[in-house]
Amino acid sequence: MMSLHDAVTVLKEHRGDAVVVTCMSAGGAWNRVSDRPERDLPIRPMGKGMNVAFGLALARPDLKVLMLDGDGSLLMNLGTLTSVATQKPENFYHFVMENGVYAITGGQPIPSKDVASFAGFARDAGYAAAYEFDDLEDLSMNIGKVLQEKGPVLINLKVEPVIQNLPPGLRPPARRSWITALREVEAHLNGK
Amino acid sequence: MTTGQSILSPETMVDEFKKSGVTHIITIPNSETNYLYELMVKEPSFTVVPVAREGETMAIAAGVLIGGKTPVCLIQNTGMFESGDSIRGIALDVGMPIVMVIGYRGYDRHNDTVDSAAYYTEPILHTWGIKFYLVETDEDGPRISKAFAEARRTSRPVAILVGDEFHGFNRPGGGGGG
Numbered sequence: 001m002m003s004l005h006d007a008v009t010v011l012k013e014h015r016g017d018a019v020v021v022t023c024m025s026a027g028g029a030w031n032r033v034s035d036r037p038e039r040d041l042p043i044r045p046m047g048k049g050m051n052v053a054f055g056l057a058l059a060r061p062d063l064k065v066l067m068l069d070g071d072g073s074l075l076m077n078l079g080t081l082t083s084v085a086t087q088k089p090e091n092f093y094h095f096v097m098e099n100g101v102y103a104i105t106g107g108q109p110i111p112s113k114d115v116a117s118f119a120g121f122a123r124d125a126g127y128a129a130a131y132e133f134d135d136l137e138d139l140s141m142n143i144g145k146v147l148q149e150k151g152p153v154l155i156n157l158k159v160e161p162v163i164q165n166l167p168p169g170l171r172p173p174a175r176r177s178w179i180t181a182l183r184e185v186e187a188h189l190n191g192k
Numbered sequence: 193m194t195t196g197q198s199i200l201s202p203e204t205m206v207d208e209f210k211k212s213g214v215t216h217i218i219t220i221p222n223s224e225t226n227y228l229y230e231l232m233v234k235e236p237s238f239t240v241v242p243v244a245r246e247g248e249t250m251a252i253a254a255g256v257l258i259g260g261k262t263p264v265c266l267i268q269n270t271g272m273f274e275s276g277d278s279i280r281g282i283a284l285d286v287g288m289p290i291v292m293v294i295g296y297r298g299y300d301r302h303n304d305t306v307d308s309a310a311y312y313t314e315p316i317l318h319t320w321g322i323k324f325y326l327v328e329t330d331e332d333g334p335r336i337s338k339a340f341a342e343a344r345r346t347s348r349p350v351a352i353l354v355g356d357e358f359h360g361f362n363r364p365g366g367g368g369g370g
Contacts, residue, residue, distance in 0.1 A: 044281065045278070052254050055259070055263070058241065059260065059261040063259075083243040083248060087241060182286060189258065
């Protein structure tokens with residue numbers, strides 16, 4: 001099991017010019033380590049980040065797109081695995097931060113906790129490859145190679161939950177709203 | 193069924209998509225669009241993206257738009273109901289110029305509506321403040337390009353309700369009488 005912060009810090013070292021789309025807990029952790037906000041796309045509606053990332057990967061095959069998803073978020077939208085697998089976007093890398101809980105609502109267990117395999121879902125849906133890492137050193141040693149493979153690839157990361165117990169109104173505000181971020185990334189990618 | 197009445201042909205839909213620069217068609221096929229689907233797949237300027245659930249379509253379309261291309265979501269009104277939170281959270285809250293072509297299941301201009309899918313369609317679009325264009329015949333075709341222009345001008349989603357469920361969208365000569 002890895003800390004979420006350590007896992008995204010490793011990913012940051014390997015992102016290159018990739019656009020990084022985030023959803024749920026992964027977004028906050030990523031924002032704290034990323035130094036390229038013009039290529040970071042946080043998507044707020046739960047379960048929809050992977051769709052946005054998939055659409056971007058289709059529209060821009062010249063870009064590498066990394067999706068940092070949550071496990072509960074992916075469960076909301078499992079069918080998209082088949083939509084992605086059908087189109088075979090070679091530039092799409094789908095990370096799942098598997099912490100087994102709904103972290104931002106207080107840590108209630110997700111339905112598939114200790115039962116399902118996200119890498120297995122992706123493999124059987126038809127992704128080109130699927131991997132799972134639960135050790136930071138193993139991730140550090142191998143993720144560069146995985147990101148050179150042709151997508152779509154799902155990479156499941158076993159991470160410790162970072163539970164939010166503060167009511168939403170008492171949480172610190174984001175540095176920029178997700179809608180502002182989306183507009184900035186859109187402008188950056190299209191030279192506006 | 194041969195009625196001699198004007199119908200909406202799928203070729204009109206394809207031509208209007210091409211005029212509006214559509215690149216990606218994100219869709220779940222339905223009973224009124226099977227021949228249209230075949231035409232779209234044959235058109236080299238389109239990428240047809242079949243999905244598993246309608247709520248995916250708006251978020252995928254948003255990604256396509258962020259990438260600088262032009263998507264259209266092609267679903268049925270039942271799928272629009274399923275897509276509620278995507279329409280709210282992605283299309284409306286962000287202000288995405290997403291055009292949704294929606295099969296108007298149950299709609300019949302000349303008879304009472306007996307299908308609740310038709311009954312709830314327009315009230316829901318009104319509630320969301322989403323402008324819509326009704327397209328029933330080839331003569332209505334230019335409304336499709338108008339809808340794309342409207343979406344771009346207003347940075348809002350716009351709907352096209354395809355109100356010809358039983359005639360124009362089935363395979364020619366294939367008994368397209370519904």
